[in-house]
Amino acid sequence: MKLAQTVTVKAPRDKVWGIVLDVPAAARCVPGVASVRPAGSDRYQGTLAVQIGPVRLVLDGDIAITARDEKAGTASFRADAKDSRVGGAIKATVDLALADRSGATDIKIATDLQVLGRLGEFGQPVIKRKADQMMGDFAECLARAVAGR
Amino acid sequence: MTYDYHEPREVAEALHLLVKHGEDAHLIAGGTATVLLLRQGLIRPGHVISLRAIGALSGIGRAPDGGLRIGATATHRQAERSADVRALSPALTNAFASVATVRIRNQATVGGSLAHADPAQDPPPMLAALGAAVTAVSPRGARSVPVEDLAVDHFTTTLAGDEIITEVIVPPLAPGTRATYVKFLPRTADDYATVSVAAAMRLADGAVAETRIVLGAVGPTPIRARAAEAALAGAKPSRERLARAAALVRDEVDPLDDLRGSAEYKREMARVWTERALLALVEA
């Protein structure tokens, strides 16, 4: 499933760049992230707790920065995580694009998310709705975090 | 799935178990939702607490004020067949009768379904349109939650982890109130709605004195179409006026693309079926 979020931050592009590439700091903006630890060059391990109604997931996995171009303001990430108890996994690629907007910065986030296994059977539309909500919250939190720095 | 199964006989005992086991506990009443969640491994409680043996949660009857009390463990079939429910509102009978198949209605409970909060269910929009409320009991006491405020997201209610729905209370309808429940299900007869509309309306001197319009299956929860209601308030319900009011629901609903249709299709069907429901009410 494809998700798309855009948020405008009142901060210059290079400041925003610094935050979005700081994975542990940016990860704090994802509700339910428990711990993000470095695990190699441009790689991090973490845990994400998500709840949809009565279904509680604990996704263990990693996130890697797969591409970055500071001049162009673009970066890509890959995330893989699984919940062994429920029997499901997620795979996601996230493409970020930062654009100047006279003193402010537009952050465009394009996510390609696959939900696999038991999790995927739960109801793709509901999962998409939840993922959309989470990415929306993430984008707004990122904007606040940047403004705060 | 491995769990301990408990069958408390009193609400207090059930609450005690809920508090004792916290997040490791899951309630079961009819079982139609819970058994599937358990079998699919989507929930893994260590303790399943049944409400089936608690007599205080069963039964359906009229209240002294002419309203209705539906016990949380009353089945949809009992509600469908209840003379008291029909006397209060045949539209409510129709909403219960619209659920799935007779097997599911024999098993699924009214309270359990409200707690499950699937936005495509039939009874919640109708109960909301009739101003119903649930009584939720916890160790802290009892509170009344209007059905229209109960579900807050897909499969999510405002109920705390230690709260149990004990009953649904439907107030008496003001004299002259008409109600209807329409379910658009273009696929199979036992399906959830693609769109459903529950509406109640009272006319006074030929003008709309009061109306409630609640749509099912077109949002993360039942959607109260307040803009459409406001457009009708105090107005004579001509066909044009009803059509214009129904058109407003397009911006009030928030449907998902899924097997039953695209979001745009459902948006348009919400308009069409709201108009039809309102016309049916006025021409009744």
Place this chain on the structure above:
Amino acid sequence: MSTHDLRFTLNGERREVTVPADRLLIDVLRDDCGATGTKLGCAVGVCGACSVLVDGELQSACLLPAVFVEGRSITTVEGLAKHGELNALQEAFIRDGGFQCGICTPGQLIAATALIAAHPEPSDGDIREWMMGNLCRCTGYYGIERAIKSAANV
């Protein structure tokens, strides 16, 4: 996992089974009681192949925890014929083409039994509304409807 001693009657006979909390009725019937007439189809309560009567009420055995039938009286397809003689409904299904492969037939018979008990003179609408929860891949349903009308003398 808790275990529970269940006592219930199956087609008039008293049964006692000890089951773990998570055992479903369909498995108790088929495996613990050897009553394999009731079929497991979709396993999500939609197809009707697992239809049984619990205290006369039509239910899905695939959705019922076995612990729910303590003290109850269950009827399955094996309980319809008496002393080896098929009942009127079963005869009607044979005569009027109510089945082909037979996999849905136990469920159809049980559902139809409950229908006629609830609606002794069912209209066509009654039949279709009631029986819509029992899917059949073979007959196209007309034979089933004919058989039910014939058994109900309508």
